[in-house]
Amino acid sequence: MNIQTTNEKLILRIDGPMAALSRISAVAGNTLREAGRNKLFFGLLGVTILMLIFSILLSDLALTDQKIRLVTDFGLAVIPLVCIATAVLLGAVLLYKEIDRKTLYAILPKPIRRSEFLIGKFVGLSALLLGQLIALALCWAGVLHLRGGSFSLALAQALGLNYIEILLVTSAALFFSALSRPVLSGVLTMGVFLIGRITYVINDLMQATKGVFAEVPAMRALGRVLVAVVPDLSTFNIADELQAGIAIPPDYFVHATLYGLSWVGFFIALSLLVFERRDLV
Amino acid sequence: MAEHQDDILALEHLGKTFRVGFWGKKVQAVRDVSLTLKRGESLGYLGPNGSGKTTSIKCILSLIQPTVGKIRLFGEDPSNASARARVGYLPEAPYFYDYLKPTEVLDYVGKLYGLDAATRKKRIPYLLDRLGLSNALDRELRGFSKGMLQRVGIAQSLLSDPDLLIYDEPLSGLDPIGRKEVRELMADLRREGKSLFFSSHVLTDIETLCDAVCILDRGEVVAQGRLSDLLRMDKLESEALVELPIADLEAAKARLLALPGVEVMEELANVLRLRLPTDVVPGLTAAVVEIHATLRELSQRRESLEELFVQKAVHVSADGQRSPAAGKSA
Numbered sequence: 001m002n003i004q005t006t007n008e009k010l011i012l013r014i015d016g017p018m019a020a021l022s023r024i025s026a027v028a029g030n031t032l033r034e035a036g037r038n039k040l041f042f043g044l045l046g047v048t049i050l051m052l053i054f055s056i057l058l059s060d061l062a063l064t065d066q067k068i069r070l071v072t073d074f075g076l077a078v079i080p081l082v083c084i085a086t087a088v089l090l091g092a093v094l095l096y097k098e099i100d101r102k103t104l105y106a107i108l109p110k111p112i113r114r115s116e117f118l119i120g121k122f123v124g125l126s127a128l129l130l131g132q133l134i135a136l137a138l139c140w141a142g143v144l145h146l147r148g149g150s151f152s153l154a155l156a157q158a159l160g161l162n163y164i165e166i167l168l169v170t171s172a173a174l175f176f177s178a179l180s181r182p183v184l185s186g187v188l189t190m191g192v193f194l195i196g197r198i199t200y201v202i203n204d205l206m207q208a209t210k211g212v213f214a215e216v217p218a219m220r221a222l223g224r225v226l227v228a229v230v231p232d233l234s235t236f237n238i239a240d241e242l243q244a245g246i247a248i249p250p251d252y253f254v255h256a257t258l259y260g261l262s263w264v265g266f267f268i269a270l271s272l273l274v275f276e277r278r279d280l281v
Numbered sequence: 282m283a284e285h286q287d288d289i290l291a292l293e294h295l296g297k298t299f300r301v302g303f304w305g306k307k308v309q310a311v312r313d314v315s316l317t318l319k320r321g322e323s324l325g326y327l328g329p330n331g332s333g334k335t336t337s338i339k340c341i342l343s344l345i346q347p348t349v350g351k352i353r354l355f356g357e358d359p360s361n362a363s364a365r366a367r368v369g370y371l372p373e374a375p376y377f378y379d380y381l382k383p384t385e386v387l388d389y390v391g392k393l394y395g396l397d398a399a400t401r402k403k404r405i406p407y408l409l410d411r412l413g414l415s416n417a418l419d420r421e422l423r424g425f426s427k428g429m430l431q432r433v434g435i436a437q438s439l440l441s442d443p444d445l446l447i448y449d450e451p452l453s454g455l456d457p458i459g460r461k462e463v464r465e466l467m468a469d470l471r472r473e474g475k476s477l478f479f480s481s482h483v484l485t486d487i488e489t490l491c492d493a494v495c496i497l498d499r500g501e502v503v504a505q506g507r508l509s510d511l512l513r514m515d516k517l518e519s520e521a522l523v524e525l526p527i528a529d530l531e532a533a534k535a536r537l538l539a540l541p542g543v544e545v546m547e548e549l550a551n552v553l554r555l556r557l558p559t560d561v562v563p564g565l566t567a568a569v570v571e572i573h574a575t576l577r578e579l580s581q582r583r584e585s586l587e588e589l590f591v592q593k594a595v596h597v598s599a600d601g602q603r604s605p606a607a608g609k610s611a
């Protein structure tokens with residue numbers, strides 16, 4: 001069998017940043033495609049859409065001037081949480097599945113760097129989560145409209161910040177999934193998320209004059225460590241400010257985004273460090 | 282070991298130790314393997330299950346790091362993508378994304394090799410057709426048989442027209458026809474000048490596929506070299522199949538074995554397969570007549586790869602399975 005279709009030598013473009021980008025996008029595309037087939041993903045999406053619709057009925061119980069408020073608050077709280085839950089669930093098995101199903105062994109011997117593969121996985125999942133966020137936002141906008149409200153720029157900005165938080169949690173999930181098995185990595189990612197959302201509370205408690213964080217030295221130390229090693233996710237949640245009608249200065253968004261993306265970079269760098277040397281047996 | 286221009290693959294004292302279990306117990310999967318593969322050559326990497334073949338291959342492809350030793354793939358460290366770009370690899374169990382169709386798998390792989398869209402579009406259907414998959418193009422891989430997956434695996438290994446093909450157990454798990462087809466394909470590739478490095482735990486019919494072999498047992502090389510040097514093709518030895526009279530079995534057998542240099546290779550009820558020096562053949566025929574036995578076959582002996590293997594690794598079959606991998610991949 002002659003496997004050459006022509007007599008000329010095939011051209012393999014493997015050097016340079018463009019070639020690397022195209023490999024990353026190939027991995028991302030496949031990751032997106034696989035995650036998009038996930039039943040859990042669609043289940044979660046469906047349930048959330050139902051909940052958003054249900055919030056209309058719920059808002060009927062509220063006082064007239066509170067109706068829009070209720071739908072707004074509900075969406076602002078639930079949409080990011082659902083995306084985060086998806087990030088944790090799919091992120092925890094992101095690498096494990098490839099290893100468990102042995103698909104990785106056919107891919108990594110190709111002229112692709114492990115770092116490219118890892119970044120491709122991250123980009124693919126991030127794209128899926130963006131799609132999910134947009135789908136939920138559209139549905140929410142419809143519900144708001146039905147209640148006589150509107151999807152304001154402020155709400156879009158709030159969700160934009162939430163997407164940075166989602167990316168951060170995804171990168172943490174990537175790191176833990178490079179390090180350990182699905183259940184443990186899921187739990188650890190969840191831990192980062194939960195503690196990340198309340199670090200500011202811990203911080204406040206340490207500043208206080210009373211309470212365990214202020215009085216017990218061991219708890220003080222623990223609090224300090226937690227505040228230092230866990231990203232402060234409250235940065236990305238401006239729902240309270242929106243409700244109070246507080247205007248957010250534009251450079252807050254810039255700073256919050258930079259803060260979030262540095263954490264993303266940090267977690268991805270850590271994942272690379274772990275994954276680069278790992279024996280894939 | 283001196284490095285030559287022609288060596289496209291060289292292992293130097295390769296060793297891999299795994300640590301297993303809570304206490305990190307050491308498992309030496311590969312010990313001190315050195316070999317070279319020259320351009321256009323075909324090397325059979327042989328050994329029973331669990332002898333370290335897959336582990337070595339994973340080291341060659343940088344899926345795992347050797348504990349000791351050095352690997353040169355096209356003169357480079359295999360962790361360099363540019364070295365791997367010239368390799369086509371068929372994994373032991375070719376698992377691909379089972380939600381993809383054959384064309385999609387190859388398209389993905391083609392992108393990783395940096396083939397442009399036009400080339401992929403031309404080459405993928407061509408290869409799938411050559412491998413007899415054109416009637417399965419619209420099916421997802423999840424419904425594929427082992428043989429069909431193997432074909433997809435081979436198709437993707439050829440996509441980039443690589444110089445070196447590394448196939449891990451290309452013949453295992455296939456039915457006789459499938460085996461024959463893959464064997465013929467590999468022979469074709471060899472004729473085309475591709476270098477071949479393939480592993481196998483089954484030895485029948487692979488002699489024609491390789492110039493040289495490296496036989497492993499428990500991670501160690503027990504025999505290595507060109508087939509023509511390793512296999513005795515002794516004109517001075519012959520092989521005979523003799524059927525003895527049942528009435529006087531023991532005496533008849535004793536009579537034959539009394540001839541100089543006669544050994545029993547196989548014994549089945551009253552049928553003996555004997556190995557003997559060729560100049561003893563007249564003596565044997567005389568004895569056969571004398572004891573009223575029947576000479577069923579007489580031929581010049583050529584040692585088979587299987588015999589060499591059994592002879593070198595005979596203690597393996599004695600203790601049978603000794604590793605989880607042995608049971609799994611059998």
Ligand SMILES: Nc1ncnc2c1ncn2[C@@H]1O[C@H](COP(=O)(O)OP(=O)(O)O)[C@@H](O)[C@H]1O
Nearest residue numbers: 281299308310330331332333334335336604606
């Ligand atoms: N990840 C691993 N951890 C521990 N031991 C392993 C691992 N992979 C392989 N081994 C052991 O290494 C030996 C060689 O295995 P392998 O390379 O798969 O053999 P082969 O491919 O020749 O059947 C076996 O004893 C196997 O149990």
Ligand SMILES: [Mg+2]
Nearest residue numbers: 334335373610
């Ligand atoms: Mg094997």
